Amino acid sequence: MLDIRVDDKGVILLSGRFDASQAAKAETFMAAVTESRILDLGELQYISSLGLGVLLATQKRLMGRGHTLKLVNLKGHVREVFHYAGFDAIFSIDPLPGA
Amino acid sequence: MAETRESTEQRSFPRSAACLPEIFDFIDAFFRKAAIADEHRLPIHFAVEELFTNLVKYSKGGTRDIRLELKREGARLAVSLTDFDVPEFDMRKTADVDVTKDIKDRKPGGLGIHLTKRMFDDIGYEYVDGRSTTTFFKALE
Numbered sequence: 001m002l003d004i005r006v007d008d009k010g011v012i013l014l015s016g017r018f019d020a021s022q023a024a025k026a027e028t029f030m031a032a033v034t035e036s037r038i039l040d041l042g043e044l045q046y047i048s049s050l051g052l053g054v055l056l057a058t059q060k061r062l063m064g065r066g067h068t069l070k071l072v073n074l075k076g077h078v079r080e081v082f083h084y085a086g087f088d089a090i091f092s093i094d095p096l097p098g099a
Numbered sequence: 100m101a102e103t104r105e106s107t108e109q110r111s112f113p114r115s116a117a118c119l120p121e122i123f124d125f126i127d128a129f130f131r132k133a134a135i136a137d138e139h140r141l142p143i144h145f146a147v148e149e150l151f152t153n154l155v156k157y158s159k160g161g162t163r164d165i166r167l168e169l170k171r172e173g174a175r176l177a178v179s180l181t182d183f184d185v186p187e188f189d190m191r192k193t194a195d196v197d198v199t200k201d202i203k204d205r206k207p208g209g210l211g212i213h214l215t216k217r218m219f220d221d222i223g224y225e226y227v228d229g230r231s232t233t234t235f236f237k238a239l240e
Contacts, residue, residue: 019123019144020116020152046141048148049211060202077141084217085210086198 004029015043018051026051030058035067042073052085059091068092106133106171111164114155119148122167133171139237142218143178146235149211150180150190158185158231171239179234187226190216190233 002022003015012033018026039055059069070092074082082088108129112118123144130140147167154165166181182188196213216222221236 017123019119019148021119046144048145049214050152052210056202056205060205063202077145081145081214084198084214086200089199090202090205 002026011038011040013040013043015045017046018044018054019046019048020050023050023054026054027057030054033058033062033069034065036062036070038070038072040072041078042075044074044078045076047078047081049085052081052087056087056090070094104134104171105173107168108132109166109168111166112151113164114161116152116155119151122147122151125167126169129169133169133176135171135176135239139176139239143176143235143237146215146219147178147180149215150233153190153212154180154182154185154188158182158188161185174239176237176239177234178237179232181230181232183231184229185231188231188233189224189226191222191224 001016002018002025003013004026005013005015007013014026016022055069062068068091071082072094074093082091082093087093106129108125110125112122126143126147127140129135130137151165151167154161161182161184163183166179166183168177168179168181170177170179190212193209193212193216195216196209198213215235219235219237223234223236225232225234
C-alpha cells in the first residue's frame with residue numbers, strides 16, 4: 001500500500017510500496033501538483049516502472065512550466081532503481097538537509 | 100556450512116494488476132519457508148511485477164491465468180512466469196531503453212523490462228506449443 005502525506009513545510013512524503021496497483025492513486029495526487037515541490041522518499045520501500053512513469057510524467061509537466069520536483073532521502077531498492085533508470089540525471093536527488 | 104535446502108511452490112493468478120498484492124504475499128511466504136535472505140526479495144518483486152503486468156497488457160490471445168513458480172535449488176533461486184496460448188515473447192530480445200536521453204525525450208514505455216534485464220544477469224526463456232515461460236535466476240550468496 002502506498003501512503004501519501006504532505007508535512008507542514010509542504011514536503012510530499014511517500015511511504016510504503018509504489019507498484020502498479022497504486023499508480024492510479026499516485027497519478028491523481030500528482031496531477032494536483034502545479035509548482036516546485038520536495039518529494040521525500042525516505043519511507044518508500046519499493047517502486048516499479050509504473051511508479052517511475054508517474055514521477056517522470058509529473059517532472060516533465062512541471063519543467064514545462066519552469067518548476068521541478070526535488071527528490072530526497074532515497075534508500076536501498078528505490079535508489080538502485082532510480083540509478084538504473086537514469087533518473088539521477090533528470091531529477092535533483094539529495095539526502096535530507098542535515099541528514 | 101553450504102546451503103542445501105530445496106523448495107518449490109507454484110500458484111496461478113488471474114490476469115489483473117489487482118492481483119499484485121496477493122502475488123507479493125505469495126513470494127514473501129516462499130522466502131520465509133525457504134529461508135531466503137531478505138536482500139533478494141524486492142528485486143524478485145520487481146521482476147515478477149514488470150513481467151506479469153507486461154503479459155497482462157500485451158499477450159494477445161492470453162485468457163488463462165498466469166502461473167508463477169518459485170524454486171530454491173540450493174544456493175540458487177529460480178522464478179518462472181508461464182503464460183499459456185500466447186505468442187512468443189522473449190524479453191531478452193527486446194531493445195534496451197536509452198536511459199541517458201534528455202528528459203524531454205524520455206518516455207516510460209519499456210522501462211520495466213529494461214530495468215529487469217539490468218538487475219538479472221541470468222534470464223532463461225522457453226516457448227513450447229503456445230506456452231511461454233520466462234525464468235529469472237538469482238544466486239543466493
